[in-house]
Amino acid sequence: xxxxxxxxxxxxxxxxxxxxxxxxxxxxxxxxxxxxxxxxxxxxxxxxxxxxxxxxxxxxxxxxxxxxxxxxxxxxxxxxxxxxxxxxxxxxxxxxxxxxxxxxxxxxxxxxxxxxxxxxxxxxxxxxxxxxxxxxxxxxxxxxxxxxxxxxxxxxxxxxxxxxxxxxxxxxxxxxxxxxxxxxxxxxxxxxxxxxxxxxxxxxxxxxxxxxxxxxxxxxxxxxxxxxxxxxxxxxxxxxxxxxxxxxxxxxxxxxxxxxxxxxxxxxxxxxxxxxxxxxxxxxxxxxxxxxxxxxxxxxxxxxxxxxxxxxxxxxxxxxxxxxxxxxxxxxxxxxxxxxxxxxxxxxxxxxxxxxxxxxxxxxxxxxxxxxx
Amino acid sequence: xxxxxxxxxxxxxxxxxxxxxxxxxxxxxxxxxxxxxxxxxxxxxxxxxxxxxxxxxxxxxxxxxxxxxxxxxxxxxxxxxxxxxxxxxxxxxxxxx
Numbered sequence: 001x002x003x004x005x006x007x008x009x010x011x012x013x014x015x016x017x018x019x020x021x022x023x024x025x026x027x028x029x030x031x032x033x034x035x036x037x038x039x040x041x042x043x044x045x046x047x048x049x050x051x052x053x054x055x056x057x058x059x060x061x062x063x064x065x066x067x068x069x070x071x072x073x074x075x076x077x078x079x080x081x082x083x084x085x086x087x088x089x090x091x092x093x094x095x096x097x098x099x100x101x102x103x104x105x106x107x108x109x110x111x112x113x114x115x116x117x118x119x120x121x122x123x124x125x126x127x128x129x130x131x132x133x134x135x136x137x138x139x140x141x142x143x144x145x146x147x148x149x150x151x152x153x154x155x156x157x158x159x160x161x162x163x164x165x166x167x168x169x170x171x172x173x174x175x176x177x178x179x180x181x182x183x184x185x186x187x188x189x190x191x192x193x194x195x196x197x198x199x200x201x202x203x204x205x206x207x208x209x210x211x212x213x214x215x216x217x218x219x220x221x222x223x224x225x226x227x228x229x230x231x232x233x234x235x236x237x238x239x240x241x242x243x244x245x246x247x248x249x250x251x252x253x254x255x256x257x258x259x260x261x262x263x264x265x266x267x268x269x270x271x272x273x274x275x276x277x278x279x280x281x282x283x284x285x286x287x288x289x290x291x292x293x294x295x296x297x298x299x300x301x302x303x304x305x306x307x308x309x310x311x312x313x314x315x316x317x318x319x320x321x322x323x324x325x326x327x328x329x330x331x332x333x334x335x336x337x338x339x340x341x342x343x344x345x346x347x348x349x350x351x352x353x354x355x356x357x358x359x360x361x362x363x364x365x366x367x368x369x370x371x372x373x
Numbered sequence: 374x375x376x377x378x379x380x381x382x383x384x385x386x387x388x389x390x391x392x393x394x395x396x397x398x399x400x401x402x403x404x405x406x407x408x409x410x411x412x413x414x415x416x417x418x419x420x421x422x423x424x425x426x427x428x429x430x431x432x433x434x435x436x437x438x439x440x441x442x443x444x445x446x447x448x449x450x451x452x453x454x455x456x457x458x459x460x461x462x463x464x465x466x467x468x469x470x
Contacts, residue, residue, distance in 0.1 A: 021399050021400060068399070069397070069399030069400065071397065071404065071406055071411055072406060072411070097395065099393060099406035099407075101409075123390070123393065123406070124391050124408045160390070161390075162390055162391030162408065164408055164409075190389070190408070190465055191408055191465075193409075232377060232463055233377035233462060233463050233464070233465055234465065235465075238409065
């Protein structure tokens, strides 16, 4: 089997036409953020402002992204509005044909800046809301900004921008899921992301505080299914479940190095935002290599691309090109072996490592370890 | 609040601001960009969507397609157009002007 695979990987014209084309780039403009959410998706080792790459290098990355087929640019962080050149970057991205999305906490922005972003060609805004209960929302964010967030959502609609509410859900706010859906409707959002915490980096440190019980999760799933029917064509609801309770792993990023890339504030290019947790991999930087080269040739993007890296039971599994082996960062974090089958798969020999965290779910509520530099 | 729409032949369909149609050179396909998703259109869907401009009605779109593809009956084209646009409307990606 491996022989057949290696024969196919010669650089023939067929191979050339099969070069993978990425869909989206996540531009983490900065790690600076006034919030300190204990499930932040940024790496535990945050980049300082002095390490952030320049406006020109970001523009070049966006232009190179279009050349390799990227369709969408997500401007994220940290808090991306902390960068003064945000409008400039959105304008550039929009002019070269990218679909532009701003992923923000909404606490640093005013109407004037939203208008400027609208005029720069911004296509869509996503605002995070930590809970519908103000006190709990601010406790989770580690910042008093709940009312400001709501006000920002209203301004986003006022200037005419499409709105997604992103609500990271977990054991300490799932009981307010119905209210969150109602809030998204009241704010006239087109879309709601109900994203259960995924356990990497900061979230893994706070896992016992966040992991919901099976009962909580099942109840939430029913609420989402009902709301999808009620609000069909009115509010789109994307639902991400915590994979600890799943039988099959998630198709993380749609497969390593297949659809997506992430650029860190310092200019490193990663196959996903958590990839730096794989500390044995070398991630190339835009200061030294072009985006196209990194996408196609870098060691980091090719390390888990396709199926040839897979050990058993993944290698002979009929889902190997469905879930692409699940999540490499999760396998590494939970087993110490980045090639291992994702422990959230029922066929993984490491499935048992989930027993301990799952047994604690709902029984203890430790204090948060907040994200900090 | 946004509204769910049930498209009729006299309606004038359009894309909302958050859904953008364009030709993608890398994939050699027409696509619709939308929040966190991309619709890759087959040839039929592309022919329909290229006529969705917020100015002409579904009836006019069907007429134009019927002129171009006379092999198919007008009724069949009309059915295909409404069913395709309604599936996007159900997801909030087509509005009635």
